[in-house]
Amino acid sequence: MEPPHAPPASMTGAEAIVRSLIAQGVEVVFGYPGGSVLDLYDELYRSSDQIRHVLTAHEQGAAHAADGYARATGRVGVVIATSGPGATNLVTGIATAYLDSVPLVAITGNVITPLLGKDSFQEVDIIGITIPVTKHSFIVRSADEVSEVLAEAFKIAASGRPGPVLIDVPKDVQASRTTASIAAPRALVAAPLPLEDDLAQAAAMLADSKRPYLYCGGGVSCAGASDELLRLADAHDAVIGCSMMGLAALPSSHPRNLGMTGMHGREASILAHARADLVVAVGARFSDRATGNKAAYVKDTRFLHIDIDAAEVGKNIAVDHALVGDLKGSLSALASRAVATRRAAWQDEVADMRAKEAAHAHNAGRLAARSVIESVRRRTEDGTVVATDVGQHQMWVAQDYPFEAPRTHLTSGGLGTMGYGLGAAIGGCLGNHARRTVLFTGDGSFAMNLNEMATAVSLGVPLVICIFNNGALGMVRQWQTLFFSGRYSNTVLDRKTDFVALARAFGANGRRVDGPDDLEPALDEAFASTGPFVVDCAIPTDDWVLPMIPPGGTVADMLTEKPQEMEMTR
Amino acid sequence: MTTEAQAGGSKTPAAPTTAAEAKILIGAIVNNHFGVLTRVAELFAKRCYNIESLVVGVTDDPNYSRMTIVAMGDDYIRDQIVKQLSKLYDVHRVDVIPDEQASVREHMLVKIYVSGSTNAALTDAINDFGAKVIDFSPESITAEVTGDAASNDRFVEKVKPYGVLEICRAGAQALYRGARCL
Numbered sequence: 001m002e003p004p005h006a007p008p009a010s011m012t013g014a015e016a017i018v019r020s021l022i023a024q025g026v027e028v029v030f031g032y033p034g035g036s037v038l039d040l041y042d043e044l045y046r047s048s049d050q051i052r053h054v055l056t057a058h059e060q061g062a063a064h065a066a067d068g069y070a071r072a073t074g075r076v077g078v079v080i081a082t083s084g085p086g087a088t089n090l091v092t093g094i095a096t097a098y099l100d101s102v103p104l105v106a107i108t109g110n111v112i113t114p115l116l117g118k119d120s121f122q123e124v125d126i127i128g129i130t131i132p133v134t135k136h137s138f139i140v141r142s143a144d145e146v147s148e149v150l151a152e153a154f155k156i157a158a159s160g161r162p163g164p165v166l167i168d169v170p171k172d173v174q175a176s177r178t179t180a181s182i183a184a185p186r187a188l189v190a191a192p193l194p195l196e197d198d199l200a201q202a203a204a205m206l207a208d209s210k211r212p213y214l215y216c217g218g219g220v221s222c223a224g225a226s227d228e229l230l231r232l233a234d235a236h237d238a239v240i241g242c243s244m245m246g247l248a249a250l251p252s253s254h255p256r257n258l259g260m261t262g263m264h265g266r267e268a269s270i271l272a273h274a275r276a277d278l279v280v281a282v283g284a285r286f287s288d289r290a291t292g293n294k295a296a297y298v299k300d301t302r303f304l305h306i307d308i309d310a311a312e313v314g315k316n317i318a319v320d321h322a323l324v325g326d327l328k329g330s331l332s333a334l335a336s337r338a339v340a341t342r343r344a345a346w347q348d349e350v351a352d353m354r355a356k357e358a359a360h361a362h363n364a365g366r367l368a369a370r371s372v373i374e375s376v377r378r379r380t381e382d383g384t385v386v387a388t389d390v391g392q393h394q395m396w397v398a399q400d401y402p403f404e405a406p407r408t409h410l411t412s413g414g415l416g417t418m419g420y421g422l423g424a425a426i427g428g429c430l431g432n433h434a435r436r437t438v439l440f441t442g443d444g445s446f447a448m449n450l451n452e453m454a455t456a457v458s459l460g461v462p463l464v465i466c467i468f469n470n471g472a473l474g475m476v477r478q479w480q481t482l483f484f485s486g487r488y489s490n491t492v493l494d495r496k497t498d499f500v501a502l503a504r505a506f507g508a509n510g511r512r513v514d515g516p517d518d519l520e521p522a523l524d525e526a527f528a529s530t531g532p533f534v535v536d537c538a539i540p541t542d543d544w545v546l547p548m549i550p551p552g553g554t555v556a557d558m559l560t561e562k563p564q565e566m567e568m569t570r
Numbered sequence: 571m572t573t574e575a576q577a578g579g580s581k582t583p584a585a586p587t588t589a590a591e592a593k594i595l596i597g598a599i600v601n602n603h604f605g606v607l608t609r610v611a612e613l614f615a616k617r618c619y620n621i622e623s624l625v626v627g628v629t630d631d632p633n634y635s636r637m638t639i640v641a642m643g644d645d646y647i648r649d650q651i652v653k654q655l656s657k658l659y660d661v662h663r664v665d666v667i668p669d670e671q672a673s674v675r676e677h678m679l680v681k682i683y684v685s686g687s688t689n690a691a692l693t694d695a696i697n698d699f700g701a702k703v704i705d706f707s708p709e710s711i712t713a714e715v716t717g718d719a720a721s722n723d724r725f726v727e728k729v730k731p732y733g734v735l736e737i738c739r740a741g742a743q744a745l746y747r748g749a750r751c752l
Binding site for chain 1: 605608609612616646649650653654656657658659660
């Protein structure tokens with residue numbers, strides 16, 4: 001491949017970074033300047049017609065925005081920060097991306113090479129700090145290496161199981177000159193296809209199964225394997241459930257899709273998952289939130305694990321068979337081997353499970369939140385990007401928002417990062433052609449990183465922010481009610497924050513929703529707004545996320561309604 | 571890349587179990603680059619695996635180093651160590667070397683107290699273990715000993731009565747027996 005840019009006689013390391021980003025096809029980067037990235041920001045200034053830099057209010061917001069951009073587009077997100085505190089502010093964002101396998105390249109400046117290791121001003125060993133939460137990291141010692149390192153970083157971030165890569169570039173390396181040419185984008189490492197014998201064994205397991213359940217995770221979206229998964233499910237008359245990360249991979253309207261499984265899953269999905277005689281995990285990793293009590297989970301069930309990451313096989317539970325490699329190819333090969341089978345008895349059982357779920361829908365303790373979610377959904381399209389923060393609202397959205405298209409659901413699944421949502425929504429919005437974007441958040445989560453309202457207003461993004469405001473850290477409170485006899489240690493948010501006034505202070509607009517009558521007019525206004533709009537929805541303090549399987553519990557422990565004595569305490 | 575980590579077909583070992591813990595002998599070819607040792611050690615720390623010993627040195631190709639790692643664990647941990655190590659960008663090959671297929675040696679320097687004239691029994695012990703005296707003074711002898719762990723332990727026991735001043739003991743180094751290579 002020809003280098004996209006003819007090598008100039010000489011350029012600085014900073015210019016090499018920017019030219020390399022452009023060569024990698026990067027259109028937008030998120031970040032925050034500082035002393036150790038002055039050279040880099042100077043080059044961004046010069047190249048602003050070719051690459052857009054989005055200034056956030058805080059580096060954490062920039063990291064979440066790059067993550068949201070990556071999740072919404074499937075491309076590598078890029079975030080830039082200065083040395084020291086700039087770099088450490090990225091850490092939560094990098095860890096969030098790592099736990100959810102999001103391709104991210106983080107570029108940090110560092111102090112000049114002679115000052116490295118001297119506890120210099122704004123010096124920190126960001127490589128050392130981020131080793132546990134990156135796929136790999138590089139420190140660039142010479143401007144000559146810059147472009148090769150960037151090309152390699154993009155390849156690592158996007159290959160196989162995606163993840164974050166950090167590049168640390170000392171200030172003098174950015175300033176020094178190089179004649180090295182700009183590296184072209186590298187081919188990704190191709191994922192292998194399973195061996196014939198392994199495929200045959202997997203196909204036999206599916207054929208022998210009476211009650212197959214396909215448990216799909218975030219890997220399905222990563223691999224773009226939604227159609228192949230549905231083909232396999234159709235061929236075997238299987239039902240499908242998903243982890244939270246797998247939610248948007250399949251249309252929730254699809255008749256085989258039972259929705260989220262696990263601790264706060266949909267009742268039918270949880271029941272079918274437990275009743276299945278064969279669980280096929282596809283791009284999922286048997287997280288404790290998805291399985292509950294491991295010993296009970298594995299009893300009387302066979303497991304087939306299909307994943308790109310060999311290390312996930314056998315990590316959380318022992319499985320009977322695994323296909324390690326490309327999901328799309330594996331599923332396609334399995335589907336084409338299938339002899340179409342109808343499993344009427346299984347479908348009848350599942351229909352009963354759905355009926356049970358429907359019967360419990362009205363005492364599930366989430367009516368206020370559900371009505372907000374439903375009203376929002378009437379105004380969104382299938383392709384609307386929806387971000388969430390972390391807590392009860394996140395689970396309500398996972399349970400009730402009918403996602404129809406991959407890459408429309410941005411949520412921190414693995415790390416559970418409160419404060420993720422606003423940055424992610426901004427990044428997701430820019431990744432989705434600045435179309436209308438929704439953030440569901442809570443009064444707790446929103447307060448963590450609401451400084452990014454400044455960014456949203458500067459960008460003028462059409463972002464509808466629905467705050468589920470219960471004046472409490474609701475999820476922790478729910479656990480305190482259940483497991484700590486209602487001692488609400490530090491979960492009552494008696495803050496008097498006026499989120500609508502706050503929105504106005506940032507230059508946005510907002511409406512307070514105190515009761516059902518306020519909701520529709522507020523949403524009408526929000527969805528007519530061209531910029532960010534806060535809808536601050538009062539919801540009851542003690543609405544719960546139900547069903548709930550207590551941690552380490554089994555399907556037999558599932559709560560589908562609030563225990564009577566706890567209902568009394570309201 | 572590695573062989574074991576990509577074998578998708580075989581039944582996986584049991585997830586966290588109480589199966590017997592045993593020594594796991596691992597050979598790895600890694601980039602000869604600063605920071606690689608940190609990444610490997612951090613992986614063990616993060617995943618809660620215990621390193622008994624880790625020896626690293628450059629190979630005949632200066633681009634690569636070879637690590638020999640001894641860890642403790644059951645089948646599950648052994649399987650995970652190999653797979654997780656294989657995912658590191660700097661790790662090129664990694665394999666568990668079964669005891670019966672391994673040539674294993676540990677290297678040790680032992681400084682022993684001597685008073686006045688050299689004790690004949692001590693000299694015999696040093697000779698019996700094929701050790702070499704690499705330094706001596708009026709008060710001390712430093713012996714270089716190479717053997718497997720058990721034989722090195724026996725040497726230490728043997729010379730203890732004379733007064734062991736210091737021990738510097740490296741971990742295991744291992745190659746496959748025969749022509750097989752990592």
